[in-house]
Structure formats: structure tokens, C-alpha cells
Amino acid sequence: MKFRRQIFGFLDMLRFKKMIPLRREALANGANTPLPETYRTNELAKRLHPGYMQVELVGVRKLTETMKEFTFKRVDGDSFPFFRAGSYVALQTKIDESLVTRAYSIASSPKDALRNRLCLGIDKAGYFSTYMHDKAKVGDLFIMTEPSGEFHYETLRDSKNIVCVAGGCGITPFISMAKSLLEGTEDYNMTLFYGCRTKDKIAYKEELDEIAQKGVKVVYVLSDEKVEGYEYGFVSAALLEKYVDIKSSTFFLCGPVQLYNFIYSELAKYNLPNKAIHKDASSCPNLDIKDPKTFNLTVRMNDLVYNIPCYENETLLVAMERAGLNAPSKCRAGGCGFCHSKLIKGDYVIAANRDGRRGADKKFNYIHPCVTYPKSDMEIDVPVAY
Ligand code: FES
Structure with missing residues (x-):
């Protein structure tokens, strides 16, 4: 209903009085089809x-x-x-x-x-x-x-020139990134360094050669054998400089921890900002402890209580999985917060550089079991995965 202010105020009052019957009439004349049960946004x-x-x-x-x-x-x-x-x-x-x-x-x-x-x-x-x-x-x-993770190209954060360094089976996310580029889903200039010990350890060789034909620069680097057409050694700063402008690139690394340590040390002299190097997270491993102690882990889950053994060298998540408990987990690296559980009591230690908890988690005693090792008997309250 259009409303235009009248010269005399009492005329507005008269119109206001008609508002309720007019609204009732509009409702009575409205469609009587039932409301949708789902909405496109929710779907x-x-x-x-x-x-x-x-x-x-x-x-x-x-x-x-x-x-x-x-x-x-x-x-x-x-x-x-x-x-x-x-x-x-x-x-x-x-x-x-x-x-x-x-x-x-x-x-x-x-x-x-x-x-x-x-x-x-x-x-x-x-x-x-x-x-x-x-x-x-x-x-x-x-x-x-569902697919998750932060290891992907971000237009606002990253340079358009991306340098991907893979070691061994760390090639997988880069196959996806290269395909995504060639299919037009992403837009960047990609150079891929793929380090393997020998030529026969190169995975996705056919796909990579095809990708290279279509515009992605692919550099194979073999550490244990010399083969014509392949680089020999490691992905050093000198080798990187041969193919890319280091200062104007964003780096994505995926492989063993030794690869990360090596590339970080090679790039140290360039003083790149933190945001210029991304590394893929890896699962938190068992600790190398001889004769690990066994603790009792009390798990409260869905109104049930389980008492299970947990070794000193394994994470609480691994102990729960071994006992067949359906605890939530995704990254297993402390970063996603999906396994977020309440600590009731006990001493623990968190794997170095893997404490991805927020300030509020620490304040209210929440832990990420995927990166937490027991130091005593413990009790935790864990949400069931599904
Ligand atoms: S599974 Fe991601 S933080 Fe534990």
C-alpha cells in the first residue's frame, strides 16, 4: 500500500485505521500454496x-x-x-x-x-x-x-606467479592445481619442481608431460641419478633462480618435512614475507620413544564412558581410533579444529608447532586430540563424528 503524508494529520489517522482490514483482505486474497520445505540457498x-x-x-x-x-x-x-x-x-x-x-x-x-x-x-x-x-x-x-584445507591459491594474498615444489607423493595437490589452471577454474602462472630420487619414482609422469605441453613449466629434479633432460640434485635456490624470479613468486611446498626444512633454509636469504611460502600440513606422527608408558584414557562420548589404553608416544586420537571409537578428525595436524574436545583432567603435551587452538580453547580447556600426547592418565569429552 502506498502511503503519502496528508496535509491534515487526522486524515493520516483515518488511513491508519484502515490498515488492519486492508491487511486482512490482502492475506485472504493471497496464494494458499504451502511454504517451500527447502530453499535454494540451503540446498x-x-x-x-x-x-x-x-x-x-x-x-x-x-x-x-x-x-x-x-x-x-x-x-x-x-x-x-x-x-x-x-x-x-x-x-x-x-x-x-x-x-x-x-x-x-x-x-x-x-x-x-x-x-x-x-x-x-x-x-x-x-x-x-x-x-x-x-x-x-x-x-x-x-x-x-567433504574437501577442506587452506593449501590453495588465494588471489588477494598470493603472487600470480606460483612456484610449486613437490617431493615424492607430495605431487598430488599440484596435479589438481595444474588441471584446475588448464580447465580455467584458476588463473596463475605455475612452475612445478618435482623432486624424486630416481626417474622411476616419478608419479603421474604421463599427466605431467601433457600438462607441460599445455603451458605449465614442469622441472623434474632427480637426486640419485643423472638423466638427460632432468635436473640433478635438490631443489636449491640456485636451481630455482634458473627458472623463476624468486622475489616475485609465491611458493607452495608439499612433501616430507626434510623438503620443507631444506627449501626454507634455501629461501632464507631472500627475506620473503611469511605469506610467500605455504606448506601442506602432514599428519602428526607417533613419537620416537623407546618403551613408551601406557596411560588410561577415559573418553566420554555420547553419554557413554570408555576406558582405553593410550601409549605415551601416540596421540589421543590414535588411541581412540585403535579402540574403535568414532572420534571426529580431518587434518590430523592440529589446524582445522574438527577434533576439538574438552579436557576434563590429566597432563599432556602438544606436538611442537602444531597447537592450532584459539585463545578461548586454551582458556576453557579444549584440546585437539590429533596432536595431543598423554603425560598421565587423562579424561576427555569428545563429540561423536557422525
Ligand atoms: S583433525 Fe584437524 S585439528 Fe584435529
């Missing part, structure tokens, strides 16, 4: 953030002697959510009595996800990855988290 949010998904292993491909690619599809027929190239997912399955989860970088492109296809390149190292190599077969079902 889109659910597609982008489905939480946990049940997935089926639909393909296994050998990449090297120790590395295989595993392809999954969602079993509910929906496609995987669109993600930023460089992201990871956490994969979960039951192995004997344990309910084990591991985080893996995605090797396929964001556009592949929309075709209900998601690939992980997995090296045969560690409990879960060895299970994947030796026992997992096409048709097996797994639980997978």
Missing part, C-alpha cells in the same frame, strides 16, 4: 558442505612401485562438492577393530568432482595407506569428509 550450502559422504572405490591405478591412485564416487548419486584445488579429504574405514581415518590431498580437478569423480594418490607408508594398497578393492565402501 546449495548442503551441496557445497555435505559433511560426511559414503563413497565407493571404483578404480585403482598403479603410479609407481610404491604409489597408487584410488578413484571414488559418491554412493548417493550426488556429485562431490566443488573445491579449491590443493584441498584434501579425510578417508575413514574399519580395519580389524580400529576405526581409522587419514587425510589425503586430492589429485583430481574440481570439475571432476562435479562429475562424481574424486582421485587420491596414496603412497604405501603407514597403517592406513598400507591397508589401501594391500587390501582395498574396487567396490569397497568408505566414509569421506
Whole structure:
């Protein structure tokens, strides 16, 4: 109803009195179709953030002697959510009595996800990855988290010239980033240095050669053998300078911790800002302690109480998984906060440089079990994963 102020105030009052009957009339004449049960915004949010998904292993491909690619599809027929190239997912399955989860970088492109296809390149190292190599077969079902992570290109933060340095199986996020660039999802100038011991340890060789044909600069660096057309040695500052302008680049590193330490020491003399070097997070490992003590871990979860053993050299999350408890986890590196749990009592130590808790978490006694090792018997309150 249009309202224009009248010259005399009492006329406004008369019009105001008519407002209720007019509104009733408008409501009576309105459509009587029921309100929608879902809204497009909510549906889109659910597609982008489905939480946990049940997935089926639909393909296994050998990449090297120790590395295989595993392809999954969602079993509910929906496609995987669109993600930023460089992201990871956490994969979960039951192995004997344990309910084990591991985080893996995605090797396929964001556009592949929309075709209900998601690939992980997995090296045969560690409990879960060895299970994947030796026992997992096409048709097996797994639980997978939605793609997550901060290891991706950010227009406002990063230089348009990105330098990616991969070591061994650390190549996977860069395959996704290169595909994403070639498919037009991302826009940057990418140079990829891929360090391996020998030529036969290069994973995704065919894809990388094809990617190189299409405009991504790919430099293979072999440390243990000299091969024509390949660089020899390590990804040193001198080698980087041969191909890129270090000062005007943003670096993305993915590989073993030795690779990170080496690249950081090589780049130290350039005084690059912190934001110019990103490294992918790795799972918090077991500590190297001889004859570790065993503590009692009391876990409160969904109104139930469990008493389980926890070794001094393992994280609380690993102890819970070994006991078959469905504790939440994603990054397993202290950064995402997904495993966030309340400490009731006990002493603990957090892995060096992995305390990703906020100030409020510390103040109100919350911990991240994925990076917390026991120092005494402990009691924690943990949300159930799903
Ligand atoms: S799983 Fe990410 S912080 Fe623990």
C-alpha cells in the first residue's frame, strides 16, 4: 500500500485505521500454496558442505612401485562438492577393530568432482595407506569428509606467479592445481619442481608431460641419478633462480618435512614475507620413544564412558581410533579444529608447532586430540563424528 503524508494529520489517522482490514483482505486474497520445505540457498550450502559422504572405490591405478591412485564416487548419486584445488579429504574405514581415518590431498580437478569423480594418490607408508594398497578393492565402501584445507591459491594474498615444489607423493595437490589452471577454474602462472630420487619414482609422469605441453613449466629434479633432460640434485635456490624470479613468486611446498626444512633454509636469504611460502600440513606422527608408558584414557562420548589404553608416544586420537571409537578428525595436524574436545583432567603435551587452538580453547580447556600426547592418565569429552 502506498502511503503519502496528508496535509491534515487526522486524515493520516483515518488511513491508519484502515490498515488492519486492508491487511486482512490482502492475506485472504493471497496464494494458499504451502511454504517451500527447502530453499535454494540451503540446498546449495548442503551441496557445497555435505559433511560426511559414503563413497565407493571404483578404480585403482598403479603410479609407481610404491604409489597408487584410488578413484571414488559418491554412493548417493550426488556429485562431490566443488573445491579449491590443493584441498584434501579425510578417508575413514574399519580395519580389524580400529576405526581409522587419514587425510589425503586430492589429485583430481574440481570439475571432476562435479562429475562424481574424486582421485587420491596414496603412497604405501603407514597403517592406513598400507591397508589401501594391500587390501582395498574396487567396490569397497568408505566414509569421506567433504574437501577442506587452506593449501590453495588465494588471489588477494598470493603472487600470480606460483612456484610449486613437490617431493615424492607430495605431487598430488599440484596435479589438481595444474588441471584446475588448464580447465580455467584458476588463473596463475605455475612452475612445478618435482623432486624424486630416481626417474622411476616419478608419479603421474604421463599427466605431467601433457600438462607441460599445455603451458605449465614442469622441472623434474632427480637426486640419485643423472638423466638427460632432468635436473640433478635438490631443489636449491640456485636451481630455482634458473627458472623463476624468486622475489616475485609465491611458493607452495608439499612433501616430507626434510623438503620443507631444506627449501626454507634455501629461501632464507631472500627475506620473503611469511605469506610467500605455504606448506601442506602432514599428519602428526607417533613419537620416537623407546618403551613408551601406557596411560588410561577415559573418553566420554555420547553419554557413554570408555576406558582405553593410550601409549605415551601416540596421540589421543590414535588411541581412540585403535579402540574403535568414532572420534571426529580431518587434518590430523592440529589446524582445522574438527577434533576439538574438552579436557576434563590429566597432563599432556602438544606436538611442537602444531597447537592450532584459539585463545578461548586454551582458556576453557579444549584440546585437539590429533596432536595431543598423554603425560598421565587423562579424561576427555569428545563429540561423536557422525
Ligand atoms: S583433525 Fe584437524 S585439528 Fe584435529
